[in-house]
Amino acid sequence: MSGARSRTRRAILSAAASVLARDRTATLPAIAEAANVGRTTLHRYFPDREALIRETIKDSAEVVSRSVQDAAPHEGPPLEAFRRVITAFVDVGDRLMFLFGDPRLLESRGPTSQPIAPGDPVLDLIRRGQAEGVFDPELSPFWIRSVVWSLVYTGCEEAANGNLPRHGVVSTVLRTLENGITRTPARSS
Amino acid sequence: MSGARSRTRRAILSAAASVLARDRTATLPAIAEAANVGRTTLHRYFPDREALIRETIKDSAEVVSRSVQDAAPHEGPPLEAFRRVITAFVDVGDRLMFLFGDPRLLESRGPTSQPIAPGDPVLDLIRRGQAEGVFDPELSPFWIRSVVWSLVYTGCEEAANGNLPRHGVVSTVLRTLENGITRTPARSS
DNA sequence: CCGGAATGGAACGTCAAAGTTCCATCTTGG
DNA sequence: CCAAGATGGAACTTTGACGTTCCATTCCGG
Numbered sequence: 336m337s338g339a340r341s342r343t344r345r346a347i348l349s350a351a352a353s354v355l356a357r358d359r360t361a362t363l364p365a366i367a368e369a370a371n372v373g374r375t376t377l378h379r380y381f382p383d384r385e386a387l388i389r390e391t392i393k394d395s396a397e398v399v400s401r402s403v404q405d406a407a408p409h410e411g412p413p414l415e416a417f418r419r420v421i422t423a424f425v426d427v428g429d430r431l432m433f434l435f436g437d438p439r440l441l442e443s444r445g446p447t448s449q450p451i452a453p454g455d456p457v458l459d460l461i462r463r464g465q466a467e468g469v470f471d472p473e474l475s476p477f478w479i480r481s482v483v484w485s486l487v488y489t490g491c492e493e494a495a496n497g498n499l500p501r502h503g504v505v506s507t508v509l510r511t512l513e514n515g516i517t518r519t520p521a522r523s524s
Numbered sequence: 525m526s527g528a529r530s531r532t533r534r535a536i537l538s539a540a541a542s543v544l545a546r547d548r549t550a551t552l553p554a555i556a557e558a559a560n561v562g563r564t565t566l567h568r569y570f571p572d573r574e575a576l577i578r579e580t581i582k583d584s585a586e587v588v589s590r591s592v593q594d595a596a597p598h599e600g601p602p603l604e605a606f607r608r609v610i611t612a613f614v615d616v617g618d619r620l621m622f623l624f625g626d627p628r629l630l631e632s633r634g635p636t637s638q639p640i641a642p643g644d645p646v647l648d649l650i651r652r653g654q655a656e657g658v659f660d661p662e663l664s665p666f667w668i669r670s671v672v673w674s675l676v677y678t679g680c681e682e683a684a685n686g687n688l689p690r691h692g693v694v695s696t697v698l699r700t701l702e703n704g705i706t707r708t709p710a711r712s713s
Numbered sequence: 714c715c716g717g718a719a720t721g722g723a724a725c726g727t728c729a730a731a732g733t734t735c736c737a738t739c740t741t742g743g
Numbered sequence: 744c745c746a747a748g749a750t751g752g753a754a755c756t757t758t759g760a761c762g763t764t765c766c767a768t769t770c771c772g773g
Contacts, residue, residue, distance in 0.1 A: 337718075337719085337771090337772090338771095339718080339719065339720095339770080339771075340718090340719080343719085343720090357627065357628070358628060359548070359549075360548070360549055362759090362760060362761090363760075363761070363762095364760085372720080372721085373720065373721040373722065374721085374722090374761095375720075375721060375722075375723095375763095375764095376719080376720055376721070378761090378762070378763080379719085379720085382762085383761080383762070384760095384761075384762095436627070438546070438625075438681060439546070439547060468707055469706060469707060470705055470706055470707060471699075471703065471704075471705055471706060471707050471708060472707065473699075474696070474699070474700065474705060475687075475688075477682075477687060478682065478687075478688065478696060478700075479705050481678050481681075481682060482675065482678065482700055482705060483705075485674045485675060485677070485678040486671065486674060486675075488674070489670050489671060489674040492627060492670075493666075493667065493670060498664075498666060498667075498670075499664075499667065507663070507667060510660075510662075510663070511663065511667075511671055511704065512704050512705055512706075513704045513705070513706050514660065514703070514704045514706070515660075515700065515701050515702045515703045515704040516659055516660055516663060516668050516671060516672075516701055516702070517658060517659055517660060517701075517702050517703070518657055518658060518659060518660050518661065519660060526741090526742090526748075526749085527741095528740080528741080528748080528749065528750095529748090529749080532749085532750090551729090551730060551731090552730075552731070552732090553730085553731095561750080561751085562750065562751040562752065563731095563751085563752090564733095564734095564750075564751060564752075565749080565750055565751070567731090567732070567733080568749085568750085571732085572731075572732070573730095573731075573732095
């Protein structure tokens with residue numbers, strides 16, 4: 336694959352994730368325009384809408400997965416690793432909002448498929464945190480993971496709407512995740 | 525408006541919220557079938573899709589708002605009132621998932637419109653809780669409200685997917701909201 | 714500089730959803 | 744019981760996205 340093709344393909348996938356994150360009913364022409372390519376070109380790379388969605392999911396999953404791996408979730412104290420992971424998530428907020436914006440997206444593609452992080456390092460991190468007595472052992476690791484996604488998603492949304500400064504997303508999400516919404520009762524860190 | 529018309533209208537609005545919550549691209553025939561009415565009847569009540577969506581939002585907002593008011597958020601200790609509100613939210617989970625499932629829904633309808641709870645009692649409750657030293661005063665009330673919606677939504681979703689027992693949603697969401705995901709360090713209740 | 718690759722635009726056919734009309738049937742209040 | 748209202752089904756037109764084809768133009772590596 337030539338350099339041009341590779342570049343065009345990435346541009347389309349990136350634009351698709353971004354546009355579809357905000358409106359999953361976005362038309363193909365709209366996506367093509369966002370990617371600065373003609374509608375014809377889009378069809379040349381992805382025969383139909385279904386293929387585009389499928390490839391965009393795959394690509395976004397890879398981007399997110401790589402971002403998480405770079406955060407080295409299995410190294411260091413759980414809370415610190417956790418902070419790195421959250422930061423990584425926020426950095427790829429667009430892809431995350433695309434992947435989790437549509438509840439049906441991740442279900443409808445293959446049974447028990449785990450598009451995000453095969454062998455999910457985040458789940459491992461959560462379990463490790465519980466084993467070391469840092470995370471609440473009474474909450475299911477799956478629930479905790481859902482909460483993490485949910486709050487990161489909400490943080491990105493608030494930032495997108497201007498209700499929260501970009502740089503404040505990570506700290507706000509982290510504070511909420513660690514303490515909930517109640518006043519912090521001077522805990523032994 | 526006769527009794528029959530009123531009943532049919534409610535059935536359509538309820539079905540629309542339920543179906544659209546799971547798939548916002550659902551067709552009108554699908555909604556009509558879910559409401560047990562003919563497609564013709566649906567068009568008789570709502571001229572076009574736009575009108576149906578608009579009225580469904582309005583109706584769902586009223587249902588949620590009434591549910592919150594019944595929870596008496598301004599009475600009693602903030603934490604207890606808060607528990608009642610969360611329970612009320614989960615009870616109308618279908619409507620909530622419809623209202624917040626699409627980020628564009630609440631933005632695109634009227635500028636600065638606050639379809640949910642005009643004069644929002646939930647915000648008042650949050651502010652009261654902060655004033656009384658129960659809720660974290662460093663988090664924005666708007667952020668806290670978003671977190672509440674987000675976690676209730678996630679809880680309903682997990683329940684819908686069978687990952688969480690119906691009756692456990694409220695307690696799990698509450699525990700997470702109050703403590704976050706970290707181990708609870710024997711706090712003075 | 715050149716030839717193939719890549720792109721964009723225009724035009725066309727296809728198709729499903731949306732919206733409309735008409736009429737037969739059923740329900741219901743008086 | 745009866746008439747007005749409410750409903751459902753069938754058939755039709757319209758609309759817009761989708762997918763395809765063809766060709767002119769631009770880009771880029773050799």
